[in-house]
Amino acid sequence: MATYQIATIEGDGIGPEVTQAAMKVLTEACGSDTLSFEMRDGGAGHYVKSGEVLPEDTFVACRDMHAILHGAAGLPGIVYPDGTEVGNDLHLRLRFRLDLYANMRPVKLLRGVRSPLRDVEAGIDYVIVRENTEGLYASRGAGVLLRGEVASDTLVVTRKGTERVARFAFDLSRRRNGAPRDGKRRVTVCDKANILRTYAFFRAVCDEVATEYPDVEIDYAYADAITVHLVKKPDFYDVIVAENMFGDIISDLGAATAGGMGISPSGEIGDHQALFQGAHGSAPDIAGQNVASPLATILSGSLMLRWLSERHGDATLAGAADRIDAAVNTVLAEGIAVPRDLGGQAGCTEVADAVCRALG
Structure with a gap:
């Protein structure tokens, strides 16, 4: 059985929370030996500490591993001298250096979402x-x-x-x-x-x-x-x-x-590499409170599995992606764990746990 190395950058704000939630769901769907999440530094917070938004070792990992999973990046007031945001520069640098020329944004109305x-x-x-x-x-x-x-x-x-x-x-x-x-x-x-x-x-x-x-x-x-x-x-x-x-x-x-940015996945695709992240921002105002929705990142993880499946001819990954999509639909349609941005009260870990149970 193949093991795929995933360069994983949690980033800033709610980035660590939604990334951990997505990793849990992806591991549940694929098994513990299929995906190896290799954690790497990057983002506005790392820039404050080190002066680098994208350390070179992080870039090399993103270039050489099978795919990139990113949480979110950006913090209020952390800007370059020209006023542009530091956080956005993380995935922009990866986009241009890795030539990720196609930004794919699925727009789909899921069951249970108004x-x-x-x-x-x-x-x-x-x-x-x-x-x-x-x-x-x-x-x-x-x-x-x-x-x-x-x-x-x-x-x-x-x-x-x-x-x-x-x-x-x-x-x-x-x-x-x-x-x-x-x-x-x-x-x-x-x-x-x-x-x-x-x-x-x-x-x-x-x-x-x-x-x-x-x-x-x-x-x-x-x-x-x-x-x-x-x-x-x-x-x-x-x-x-x-x-x-x-x-x-x-x-x-x-x-x-x-339904909003909280359930909006994205993939940035090139000929050889691809980066996947929720389309929302880092939402630092709710960071660390376990109230962010992880669904955009979870669905981005599903896109990642489909891309890996096509690139490596591994149908089991596409099957896992189908199961994740179905589980998210079930959780929302049946009102099992509805995040706050969709009118519910479920927190980040609660939503991820519910999707994992639905996978079963």
């Missing part, structure tokens, strides 16, 4: 694939601040970057069951091609890639319009591909329609 939307009879089940290394965020640390009067950042779109993230989106659609409304496999290109050349180029490259996938429908939505569509007709969507900044924004909107 959407703030009224008309979602067909359900919400789509994935936002965000280009993760280019776009407006390519200017990170490289923008211009002139005389304290003028600031500028550059939006970068390349053919290589767009082709590979578009292929990731189309391949993902092929592995899914289509949109809830009509069962069609569909990739929606989110852009502002009507205004800016960079986005027109992004769309044109996506069009070229689409010719390789005649079984997947291509669709288009401007970034402003899609904020309306995700509220009015979320069941229409299967996979959405977007530039970095637009993808970042619409991902949080999508998460809100399906």
Whole structure:
């Protein structure tokens, strides 16, 4: 039986709590010998102590081990001289140094969770694939601040970057069951091609890639319009591909329609490495109180198992991921342990224990 080394960074705030909860569930689902969680330092708190947000030995572990599991990072007031947050720099450095070019954000309405939307009879089940290394965020640390009067950042779109993230989106659609409304496999290109050349180029490259996938429908939505569509007709969507900044924004909107950031998982995927973490922040105001929901991190762990399963041809990991997803649905649908952000009273360890029991 294979053992997979998981570079594990708990981080800051609620990061240690939700990470430990996810590790417990993953171990219960996979067995004690399948995953080896290798704990590594990193985050805003570590920066305060050492001057490093991402120590080199942590980076090497993330590069060389089978996958990365991250809790959360960031603390109030811990910023660089330019005002940007130290905590965010942890996964940003990993993202760019490991070339994790596809940010995958599933948006799914789970059983037992009430959407703030009224008309979602067909359900919400789509994935936002965000280009993760280019776009407006390519200017990170490289923008211009002139005389304290003028600031500028550059939006970068390349053919290589767009082709590979578009292929990731189309391949993902092929592995899914289509949109809830009509069962069609569909990739929606989110852009502002009507205004800016960079986005027109992004769309044109996506069009070229689409010719390789005649079984997947291509669709288009401007970034402003899609904020309306995700509220009015979320069941229409299967996979959405977007530039970095637009993808970042619409991902949080999508998460809100399906219950909030506390149950929103994410994966940052490259050709050789991948990082998995809940899409929420470090929530330092509730850290150490055992009240945070671990579900986003647990579901991110499920994404990790699926990625490892595909990469290593290990079907047992995909089976464990299926069981985790089913257990989370059971816990929420039956009201066994509902976290506070979903209207319940269950604490972090209580939710994790309930998911472990449901796995049985």
